[in-house]
Amino acid sequence: MRPSHCLALAVSLGLLAACAQSPKDSTATSGSDAPVETVAPAPASDAAKAWLADVDAIATAADNAGRRQVIERQLESLGLAWQAMPFESEHGPGENLIADVSGNPDSPLLLLGAHSDRVSEGKGATDNASGSAVVLELAERFNREPLDNHRVSVAFWDLEERGLLGAHAFVAKGGPAPAQYVNFDVFGWGDTVWMMTPDPAHPLAAASQTSANDAGLHLSAGEQYPPTDHRAFLKAGWPAVSYSLVGQDEIGAILAAYAGNKPEATPKVMHVIHSERDTLAQLDPNAAARGIDAIEAALRQWDADAGGSGAAATSSD
Numbered sequence: 547m548r549p550s551h552c553l554a555l556a557v558s559l560g561l562l563a564a565c566a567q568s569p570k571d572s573t574a575t576s577g578s579d580a581p582v583e584t585v586a587p588a589p590a591s592d593a594a595k596a597w598l599a600d601v602d603a604i605a606t607a608a609d610n611a612g613r614r615q616v617i618e619r620q621l622e623s624l625g626l627a628w629q630a631m632p633f634e635s636e637h638g639p640g641e642n643l644i645a646d647v648s649g650n651p652d653s654p655l656l657l658l659g660a661h662s663d664r665v666s667e668g669k670g671a672t673d674n675a676s677g678s679a680v681v682l683e684l685a686e687r688f689n690r691e692p693l694d695n696h697r698v699s700v701a702f703w704d705l706e707e708r709g710l711l712g713a714h715a716f717v718a719k720g721g722p723a724p725a726q727y728v729n730f731d732v733f734g735w736g737d738t739v740w741m742m743t744p745d746p747a748h749p750l751a752a753a754s755q756t757s758a759n760d761a762g763l764h765l766s767a768g769e770q771y772p773p774t775d776h777r778a779f780l781k782a783g784w785p786a787v788s789y790s791l792v793g794q795d796e797i798g799a800i801l802a803a804y805a806g807n808k809p810e811a812t813p814k815v816m817h818v819i820h821s822e823r824d825t826l827a828q829l830d831p832n833a834a835a836r837g838i839d840a841i842e843a844a845l846r847q848w849d850a851d852a853g854g855s856g857a858a859a860t861s862s863d
Contacts, residue, residue, distance in 0.1 A: 585827055
């Protein structure tokens with residue numbers, strides 16, 4: 547997620563841990579004022595192990611170029627050819643990665659994406675190796691078992707932390723425009739799939755509700771959501787949603803903070819991202835695996851319901 551919110555919240559709240567607390571402070575709290583976990587639960591399934599291994603590999607890379615190289619190797623291990631898409635920005639050069647996963651080239655495009663870059667503090671495990679690892683896991687699944695009515699590609703955006711620059715560069719170059727873009731940012735723990743969707747009654751939101759219930763998770767769906775790469779697509783009038791995985795008790799506090807109000811308790815995510823705490827220790831691979839299962843099931847149901855019609859979540863932005 548973009549760093550600009552960190553400064554704004556620090557000014558308005560005076561308590562945002564990602565900006566104001568010492569990384570050595572052991573009393574950081576979640577939305578319920580419980581101590582932030584410092585030991586990640588052991589992965590209990592192959593999916594949890596695979597996701598955590600990808601997060602670890604990306605997060606331990608020395609820099610953003612190294613993070614992209616890890617993703618390139620993972621795509622190659624899946625037998626997927628990737629393409630580097632360099633771009634220029636006011637903050638210097640950047641490089642997006644794109645790979646086709648499966649499907650008939652003439653079918654409508656489902657594009658899955660996450661930003662691969664991180665800020666200088668911490669390892670960027672939550673923000674956003676977690677989301678990049680979700681995209682890699684879904685790429686493996688949709689490559690193994692393609693959708694019936696959509697082709698699938700994946701994208702890894704650079705310089706999101708500088709202002710969604712990689713996603714904006716992709717849109718500015720004309721895409722290709724997807725029938726649906728699905729973004730992943732901060733997908734690390736908790737009991738709730740948080741879905742940004744312009745239309746909570748959209749078929750993908752309905753499918754997400756069913757699949758979240760089946761996975762033992764909650765769904766929170768609506769337009770209010772932190773700034774990340776989906777906004778570049780919506781601004782262009784391209785259909786887009788975004789998913790996070792957090793604690794249910796965090797969402798209200800996050801939205802309160804973005805509205806300039808002081809939440810009763812600072813949510814865990816704000817203690818972790820953009821700080822030295824953003825390491826593997828904060829993550830729950832078992833929760834992430836449940837979330838990935840839920841979103842895979844939702845996308846498959848949406849694809850089946852769409853029947854190639856390209857039904858998509860759109861916005862008037």
